[in-house]
Amino acid sequence: MGSTSEVGRRDLVKRAMALGLISVPTIGALSACASGGDDDNDGGAKGEKTEKNPLGVDKNAPLELLIFDGGFGTQYVEDDVAAYEKKYAKVKTGSTVKIQSKVQGRMAAGDPPDVINNSGDEAMDVPALIGQGQLADMTPLLNAPSIDDPSKTVADTLRPGTVEMGQYGDEKCYRMNIAYSVFGIWYSQKMLDDHGWEYPTTWDDMLAVCAEAKKEGIAGWTYTGVYPQYLGFSMLPMIGKVGGAEVLDAIDNLEPNAWKHDSVKSVLEAHYELHAKGYILKGSGGWKHTESQTKWTEGKALFIPNGSWVENESKDTTPPDFQMTVSPSPNLDGSDAMPFETIWAQAGEPYIVPAKAKNVNGGLEFLRHMLTKKSAAGFSxxxxSLACVEGSEEGLQFGTGLTSAIGLMDAAGENFLNPRFPDWYPTTWREHVVFVLGDMMKGDASPGEAVNKIQQIADDAAKDDSIAKYKH
Structure with missing residues (x-):
């Protein structure tokens, strides 16, 4: 990896996260009440609650854990498994890249794993699971004493916004995020420096850099066409920058014609120019994320929209002097509502505990072990990647990618965006909207056609009573 830098106290991160993340939705409709009481879940093995066992774990009950084997891999949980097994029973650990395929049948049959890292392209639809009463309430975990400092609750140790990202319309928490991700446009600083180019702060500058790169036989952009939700890491924050956060709020709220706002049209037209001018690496539309990332680290393309896990996920193909860096999406022009430094960053990499798990309390206890400073620092x-435990990054050294991501959060000040459409309506977003964006980037739909199609998709979701609705 490239050069590293010392990371100290991050008061600005805390403040910015609070501003960017705390947006608690109010529920519109749920098809059924979620399982779990105010301070206890009903099912699963139970033990005696004591000072050392505040969640009442049955010490003889085994625990089953399923991890998403994606950008973060699975090694980071090994210390937590060892720590849990010292106090309680054996942990059976499994991994997969296809969470839904692996566990959907088991969830329906009432025989799920006790803890699930519900991440990746096949992550299960959390609002749907809540509506079916399939998820345990994590309030007991949040109210439990922290392992680091029993005078504090677990909730007290988390970065602002972490709990809120697990809430869907009430004060219960149905998922626990362990990572804090920064989204943006990633590139090799060395490649830019070698050619005398600067990162573009406006879209005209972006097109100009891509034109220069094309002359050198380098594509301006690449992306994953198989998982086109990655395009949102550039498009969504740019929409908020151009039109203001209220445009993203209107999209989140499923308001009529929200996707037809001028800022949405402008951003889609801007990205479409990359295709129209031949600045996208040929083949991108058919590649998986790892394939596009490898082409990028090989220097075949300048820019790629991605999240802060990309540094770890592509480490095996990244040259030592690559100087991986992330910057915000460019502004459209000087009339934009928000400054260039505006970014999208949020708590992510969610864990859930099924309500019908055999060891619900054990699942919550395992997460309590994950939410210690030692575990969070080991993860980082x-x-x-930053972890969601407050202060866990202090004193650590990171690669250039994460160092630049932290710098972005500092520079953003109060200019943070947190679009909720992708996690409030995950099926609508992941299975419908993003493929329209992908079609547009391949030239199979014009920006105008894409806007109309996406608006119809959003309208259909708004009318569908089986989909839970949320509002800012």
Whole structure:
């Protein structure tokens, strides 16, 4: 990896996260009440609650854990498994890249794993699971004493916004995020420096840099056409920058014609120019994320929209002097509502505990072990990502990618965006909207056609009573 830098106290991160993340939705409709009481879940093995066992774990009950084997891998949980097994029973650990395929049948049959890292392209639809009463309430975990400092609750130790990202319309928490991700446009600073180019702060500058790169036989952009939701890491924050956060709020709220706002049209037209001018690496539309990332680290393309896990996920193909860097999406022009430094960053990499798990309390206890500073710092060191435990990054050294991501959060000040459409309506977003964006980037739909199609998709979701609705 490239050069590293010392990371100290991050008061600005805390403030910015609070501003960017705390947006608690109010529920519109749920098809059924979620399982779990105010301070206890009903099912699963139970033990005696004591000072050392505040969640009442049955010490003889085994625990089953299923991890998403994606950008963060699975090694980061090994210390937590060892720590849990010292106090309680054996942990059976499994991994997959296809969470839904692996566990959907088991969820329906009432025989799910006790803890699930519900991430990746096949992550299960959390609002749907809540509506079916399939998820345990994590309030007991949040109210439990922290392992680091029993005078504090677990909730007290988390970065602002972490709990809120697990809430869907009430004060219960249905998922626990362990990572804090920064989204943006990633590139090799060395490649830019070698050619005398600067990162573009406006879209005209972006097109100009891409034109220069094309002359050198380098594509301006690449992306994953197989998982086109990655395009949102550039498009959504740019929409908010151009039109203001209220445009993203209107999209989140499923308001009529929200996707037809001028800022949405402008941003889609801007990205379409990359295709129209031949600045996208040929083949991108058919590649998986790892394939596009490899082409990028090989220097075949300048820019790629991605999240801060990319540094770890592509480490095996990244040259030592690559100087991986992330910057915000460019502004459209000087009339934009928000400054260039505006970014999208949020708590992510969610864990859930099924309500029908055999060891619900054990699942919550396992997460309590994950939410210690030691575990969080180990996670950060291993996978080059910030964790959601407050202060866990202090004193650590990171690669250039995460260092630049932290710098973005500092520079953003109060200019943070947190679009909720992708996690409030995950099926609508992941299975419908993003493929329209992907078609547009391949030239199979014009920006105008894409806007109309996406608006119809959003309208259909708004009318569908089986989909839970949320509002800012």
């Amino acid at each position: 060191k291993l996978v080059s």
